[in-house]
Amino acid sequence: MDRLYGSCLSDSRRCRNETLNLFDAGYRKRNIHHISQGWGFVAVAITLLLGFCSQYHFHENLPKALDNSELLHNPNSFLSERAWHDLKILSSFGSRSVGKYTNEVLAIEFLKKVINNDIKNLAHANQRVELDVQVVSGGFWADFKPYGMTSIYRNVQNVVVKLHGEPGLRPCKSLLINAHFDSVPGSPGASDDAMACAVMLEILRVLSRQSNRSKCDIIFLFNGAEETGLQASHGFITKHKWAKNIGAFINLESVGSGGKEMLFQSSANNSWLVAMYGKSVPHPNAQAAAEEIFQSGIIPSDTDFRIFRDFGKLPGMDFAHHINSHRYHTKYDHIDYIPIGSVQHTGDNILELAKAISNGDELRSTKKKNINQSQVFFDIFGYFFIVYSKDFATVFNYVVVVSAVSISYLSLSKATKGINKKHLRYEIFLGFVINMISLVSAGAFCYAIAYDVDVSGQSMFWYSNTYLCVPTYCLVTVFVQCAVHLVFSRNLKTPLSLALQTQARLAGTSLFWGILCAAGTGAGVRTSYTIMVPIFITNAANMVIAICDYQNSQRRWLYVHLFGQLFVVLWSTLFYSMVLGIFIPTAGRMGGEKNPDIIISIICCCLTFFITSYLTPLVVLLERKKTFLISLFTVYIITRFYFIAFTNVGFPYSDDTGGQPRTQRHYMSHTIRTLYDRDGNIRYTDSGIWMLNMDRNSQKTIESLIMPEEPIPNHKNILCKSEAFCGLPIYSIRQAKTGGFWIPSPMPTIREISHLELLSHQQLSDRNHRLNFALTGSYLASLQIHLRDNVSLKQWSLTTNLPSSVNYNKKDSYFVLITTGLESEAFNITIDVETAEQHHKRALLDITLVSTYFDYHKDHTSIFAKIISKLPRWAHVVPSVASLKSWTF
Numbered sequence: 001m002d003r004l005y006g007s008c009l010s011d012s013r014r015c016r017n018e019t020l021n022l023f024d025a026g027y028r029k030r031n032i033h034h035i036s037q038g039w040g041f042v043a044v045a046i047t048l049l050l051g052f053c054s055q056y057h058f059h060e061n062l063p064k065a066l067d068n069s070e071l072l073h074n075p076n077s078f079l080s081e082r083a084w085h086d087l088k089i090l091s092s093f094g095s096r097s098v099g100k101y102t103n104e105v106l107a108i109e110f111l112k113k114v115i116n117n118d119i120k121n122l123a124h125a126n127q128r129v130e131l132d133v134q135v136v137s138g139g140f141w142a143d144f145k146p147y148g149m150t151s152i153y154r155n156v157q158n159v160v161v162k163l164h165g166e167p168g169l170r171p172c173k174s175l176l177i178n179a180h181f182d183s184v185p186g187s188p189g190a191s192d193d194a195m196a197c198a199v200m201l202e203i204l205r206v207l208s209r210q211s212n213r214s215k216c217d218i219i220f221l222f223n224g225a226e227e228t229g230l231q232a233s234h235g236f237i238t239k240h241k242w243a244k245n246i247g248a249f250i251n252l253e254s255v256g257s258g259g260k261e262m263l264f265q266s267s268a269n270n271s272w273l274v275a276m277y278g279k280s281v282p283h284p285n286a287q288a289a290a291e292e293i294f295q296s297g298i299i300p301s302d303t304d305f306r307i308f309r310d311f312g313k314l315p316g317m318d319f320a321h322h323i324n325s326h327r328y329h330t331k332y333d334h335i336d337y338i339p340i341g342s343v344q345h346t347g348d349n350i351l352e353l354a355k356a357i358s359n360g361d362e363l364r365s366t367k368k369k370n371i372n373q374s375q376v377f378f379d380i381f382g383y384f385f386i387v388y389s390k391d392f393a394t395v396f397n398y399v400v401v402v403s404a405v406s407i408s409y410l411s412l413s414k415a416t417k418g419i420n421k422k423h424l425r426y427e428i429f430l431g432f433v434i435n436m437i438s439l440v441s442a443g444a445f446c447y448a449i450a451y452d453v454d455v456s457g458q459s460m461f462w463y464s465n466t467y468l469c470v471p472t473y474c475l476v477t478v479f480v481q482c483a484v485h486l487v488f489s490r491n492l493k494t495p496l497s498l499a500l501q502t503q504a505r506l507a508g509t510s511l512f513w514g515i516l517c518a519a520g521t522g523a524g525v526r527t528s529y530t531i532m533v534p535i536f537i538t539n540a541a542n543m544v545i546a547i548c549d550y551q552n553s554q555r556r557w558l559y560v561h562l563f564g565q566l567f568v569v570l571w572s573t574l575f576y577s578m579v580l581g582i583f584i585p586t587a588g589r590m591g592g593e594k595n596p597d598i599i600i601s602i603i604c605c606c607l608t609f610f611i612t613s614y615l616t617p618l619v620v621l622l623e624r625k626k627t628f629l630i631s632l633f634t635v636y637i638i639t640r641f642y643f644i645a646f647t648n649v650g651f652p653y654s655d656d657t658g659g660q661p662r663t664q665r666h667y668m669s670h671t672i673r674t675l676y677d678r679d680g681n682i683r684y685t686d687s688g689i690w691m692l693n694m695d696r697n698s699q700k701t702i703e704s705l706i707m708p709e710e711p712i713p714n715h716k717n718i719l720c721k722s723e724a725f726c727g728l729p730i731y732s733i734r735q736a737k738t739g740g741f742w743i744p745s746p747m748p749t750i751r752e753i754s755h756l757e758l759l760s761h762q763q764l765s766d767r768n769h770r771l772n773f774a775l776t777g778s779y780l781a782s783l784q785i786h787l788r789d790n791v792s793l794k795q796w797s798l799t800t801n802l803p804s805s806v807n808y809n810k811k812d813s814y815f816v817l818i819t820t821g822l823e824s825e826a827f828n829i830t831i832d833v834e835t836a837e838q839h840h841k842r843a844l845l846d847i848t849l850v851s852t853y854f855d856y857h858k859d860h861t862s863i864f865a866k867i868i869s870k871l872p873r874w875a876h877v878v879p880s881v882a883s884l885k886s887w888t889f
Contacts, residue, residue, distance in 0.1 A: 032554055033498040035621050040628040043562075043615055044478070048470070050566065051573040051611075057381050058259055058323055058577050062341030063283060063348060076210060078202055078347035080340050086114060087198035087343070091190040091335050096183045097854060098156060098225045098819050099779025107181045108133065111159045111222055114201055119161075123208040128164040132242075133157060135822060136235030139799045140311065142733075142817075145297050149733035149815040150803045153231035156821035159222040161204060162242060165358065166213045173247025173363040174217040176314075177203070177354060178233060178304055180226030183333075185854035186878040190335040191321060192328060195343060196252035197222055203351050214358035219246065226304055228780070228819040229732070233304035237312040247363045248273060249316035250350065253303045256585075257337045259323025260382075261346045264290040265305050270315035271375045272362050274387050277317065278377070280356035281349040284385035288377050289527040290578065299586060300734070319350070324660075325585030326463075330876040332661045376526045381574070390526060397521040397532050401514035404539040408507035411542060412500060415551035423494050427501055430488060431508015431617065432515075438484040438616070439609050442477040446605040449476065449640070450597035459597055459696040461650030464662040466584055468650060471639035473604035479632040481609065481616040482625075489620040498620065499557060503545075505617045506561070510535055513613070530575060531610075534568045538614055541565075558621070565614055572611040579603060589665055591738045592693035652697060653874035663876040664701060667692040669852065670748035670864045671729045671882040673719070678843055678888045684719070687747035689864065690729055690882075693739040702741055705870045711741030715809070724786040724813040724848060729882040731782045731852045733815045736808055748881045749859045754778035754851035758889060759828075766838040768794065771845075771889060775818070775827040778851035783816040783829075786846045790836035797830040848886040856881050 066074060067081040090110060096103035112133065120129045139152040159181075165172060179196035183189025200220050207214065219242055225232035237243050248270075252261070263286035266274050278284065293299065305318035321342065327333045357363065377387040388396070405428075412424055449472065453459060462468045485505075494501060513531050520528035541564030544550075550557040583603055587596035622628055644650035654662045668691050675684040691702050691711065702711050714720065719727025730736055754777030762770040775781070787793060793802060798816060805812040818827070833844055860868070860879065871877055 031498050033502075033621055034623045035558075037622045037624040037628045040619065040622050041631070043618075046566075047569050047573075047611065047615070050569045051576060054570060054573040055577045057574065058581065061382065062260070062339060063344050065340040065344045076206060078206060078344065078351045080202075080344040080347060082205065083198040083202035083343050083347060084340055086201050087190065087195055087338075088335055090181065090194045090197060091188045094188050095185055095855065096181060096189060097185045098182055098228050098821055100855060103182050103224060104157060104821055107224070108157055108159060111181065111197070111201075115159070115161055115204070119201070119205050119208055124211050126211055126213060127208045129204075129208055130162040130164065132160045132162075134160055134236065134240055136232070136239050138235050138238060140234050141799060141801070141803045142229055144302070144733060147733045147736055147806045147808070147815070148804055149229075149806070149817055150798055151229045151231055151234075152798055152816060152818045153225055153228070153235060154818070154820045154827065155824045156225035156232045156235060156819065158224055158232050158236050158240070160236065160240065160242065161220040161222075163204060163207055163218045163220070164213065165216040165218070171364070172216040174219050174242065174245050175354060175358045175363065176219045176221060176246045176249035176308070176316075177252070177350070178221040178223060178249060178308070179252040180223045180232065180304065182224050182227050182232075184227045184329045184878075185880070186331060186876070187329055187333045188331070188335075189333055191257040191333050191338055192254040193226070193252065195254065195321075195338060195346070199252065199343060199347050199350060202347055203354060206351060207354070214355065216247075216358045216363045217245070218354060218358050223304065225819060225821060229817055230302065230304050230307045231819055233307040234311060237308055237314075243312065246312065246314060248357060249308045249312075249314050250353065250357075251303055251305045251308065251316060251318045252346070252350065253318065253320040254322075255301055255320055255328050256322040256325040257327040257333055258339050258342050259321055260285045260342065261319040261321050261349065262286060262290060263317055263319055263377075264294055264322075265303075265318035266291065266375065266377075267309060267315035267317075268374050271387075271389065273315055273317055273357070274375045274377050276356050276360060276362075277353055278385035278387050280352045281385075282352060283345050283349055283382050284379040285382055286377055286379050286385065287578065288375070289530055289575065292525065292527050293579075293582070299582065300589065319346070321346075322582060325582070326588065326662045328585065330661075330663050330665065332656060332663065332876070374526065376529050378529060381570075390524070393526065393529060394521055397517055397528055400532050400536050400539065401518050404510045404535045404542070405507065405514055407539060407546065408503070408510060408542050411546035411551060412504055412507065414546070415500060415549075416496070420495050423496055424500075424504055427494065427496060427504035428508045428511060431505030432511045433508075434484055434488055434505065434617075435509055435512040435613060438481040439606075441484060442480040442609060443602060443605050445476055445480050446473050446601035447598060449473065450595065450601035453597050453644070454595045454696070456645070458644055458650060459595065460587060460652040461644045462600060463584060463588060463652035464654050465649060466580060468639065468644065469580065469600065469604050471635045472644070473601050474608040475632050476636050477605045477608040478612055478616060479629060479636070481612065482619040482629055482632075485617055485619050486625055486629075497552070499554070500551060502617055502620055503551060503557065506538075506614060509613050509617060510538060533571050534610075534614070537564050537567050537571070558618070561614075568614060569611055572607070576607045576611065579607060588663070588695050590695065592696050592698050593739050594696075596696055653872075655873040661874070663874055664697065665694040666698070666701070666871065666875055666877040667694065667880075668864075668868065668877060669729050669880045669882045670745070670861065671884055672747045672750065673727060673884040675719075675723070675727075675886040676888065686744065688745050689743045689867065691741050691743065692735065693741060699741070701871070701875065705867050706743055709743070711743050714740050714742070717742050720809060723886060724784045724811050724846065725808050725815075727848075727884065727886070729850045729852065729884050730784075731780055731850055731882075732817060733806065736806070736815075745863055746861065748861055748864065750853065750881055750883055751859065752777055752853075753883050754781055754849060756783075756847060756849045756885070756887065758887075761889070764832070767835045767840070769833050769835070769840075769844060771831045771833070773829045773831070773847075775829060775849070778853070779820040780852045780854075781818045782850045783818065784848040784850070785814040785816070785831070786811060786848075787833065788843050788845060791840075791844050792834050793831070794834045795832040797828070843888050846886060846888050848884060851883045852880050853882070854878070854880045
């Protein structure tokens, strides 16, 4: 048929009927362009294999760990064995929450001992190492979303070390390297963030033993209060004597356990830092897409990067481990789950980066370089690092998009000798429309599956076994894509051969992605590079096809196209691993009110479409198309209605038996509530256990603990109508956006109860009042200040500027977190208010004091201990006792 078609190009009218008849017959019997349906399964298998290769890049492709035996041959190299020794000791202290002995004494003494004995005493004679322990107090407004809060810290500690640079040079700014040694209650914090502290100690050890100094100072900040709202870093950057001379910073964090650290945030308009990273690090791992995802606020986390950027006005880079984030902030954040190769990877990169920055000209220059440029950056499987300006990206993306569509069209037009351009344009446009229809249809199918799974009580089946997303959502997406392509495949009126028709529809796919890439580029979205790369690779393959005149060939055009798609699939599956690696663990702490299956299903659908959109149009080439589609759908049916519905394969959680714990998180606070009237008399008191609803299945677990009683949701709490924040023992504003349940119970045992005392009430004028308070007790407390009608806050002693109010449950209040490191005296607080009317005689405000005590296990009541003991092994519980007191003044 194709030979006849070629001969008819010179006389299309004469041969039209004969061509159409033969083309129609080609659908009823084998077309010369048809291939065996087995190649469809091979394509699926190769795509999955390349996906595993991408995942291997994240998890296992780590450098060889260097031990002490390498010291003689590598005296200036990072030795992970020494860092591992420090990590083992620091994490062995267990939970290091602020105010706890392990954090305020043991961790501090360990850091001081290593720095003084192992680093300062063994430093090269040319080096100068200076140690300072900062005890600092302060406060600031933390603009977390959707609610902000005032963050107050008292006597938190920082261990700060300065490795002095060369003396006598012109003024030189310092490089700051930061990590925190505190952890959340209930977690040893080996990865978050003791590993980074161990890495910093080893970097300091290596640099201090070299004969040559760095040109500029390097400051190592081991901060002791990050988990309480980034407090210690604020105390350092705003009050430490060395802070004013800092020119750039490196922040080391973790939201996972193992893998490679990723550069996921960089300061805008300071491209020299990213360029320095690309030139210096031996194992690049960076994605601007990760930066935009994190800074969008959809990830419920934050780092000290925010403090140095917003309060220090400093340029910097933020690094974090994000693999196996299921262990983040749990008892399983343990050294046993960290591969030593991860320590080596981080150490190699940060050591070389620190040397490059501290010896570069940027910190010694008084001029700001590249101040108006934002950067697009990404690595290619850790071997190459690409970085260019956002302005260049705009032009380059547009050029790639235009050339991709135009080259495809011109190539195909040349293949038909300019005849039938109308049919060619129609097929390209149809390919574009098919992509839109298939994406929307696949999204609808995945949404329906997610809804059905949730209704069936099998929500989060992918949480423990992430590979279940492939047959449940990914293969369904491929099935829908192929089905839509086949629906539009029987265009018998076209004179184009099956090969040309398929290539034209692939050009329509480039048009689809090109429009998205152009739209994203025009909107200033740097993540558009993720779309540009597949377009660029496919365009390169199309250029080869055009140059070699393979358009009308039987197979050669297909081989070239598929060869290019190997790189497209490798590239796109990289983002599948990255994005799902972030969002699946996050689903375990996003609360129970939202259906996480819908989020994961849509992500899987879009990422699968991203991976396969240049492959699924080829389904029309398969001989037995229905066999291929039925096979895909059969895999889904077996997975959904057998493995997920009737086996434990889809059970969301697991303990550490298999070495891959996937926990359900529970935060329980045994609370006594006491409310006082204006005369100091008790107007209400009760006690109960408050449980946060951390994921979609938490309520089922909570109900099983207290059956036959039913837990009371937050919004139905008896105090919700009258009290700010529903009378719940919230110590951090972030708990306000997570649902929870109240369970009445006998009162807890609390050894020390914090107290707020009114010292004086002064009437400054007819409308202005000043109230002076003294706060005593508790290292972790919160104040919830609710002003009465016609009363406004004019000034207070907590911060220089007045904060924004928080609207929770239709009540405007001010939320204050108060953290204490080392013991301190009573905290005096002054609040000035103004009334709308003169000689105001009614109440001015209500203040609720919540005091929370962790690691209180010996004093748990039998009822509280019994409830905790009922939790299954795959649950991670953080128990506490709390006192809630409310006064009217």
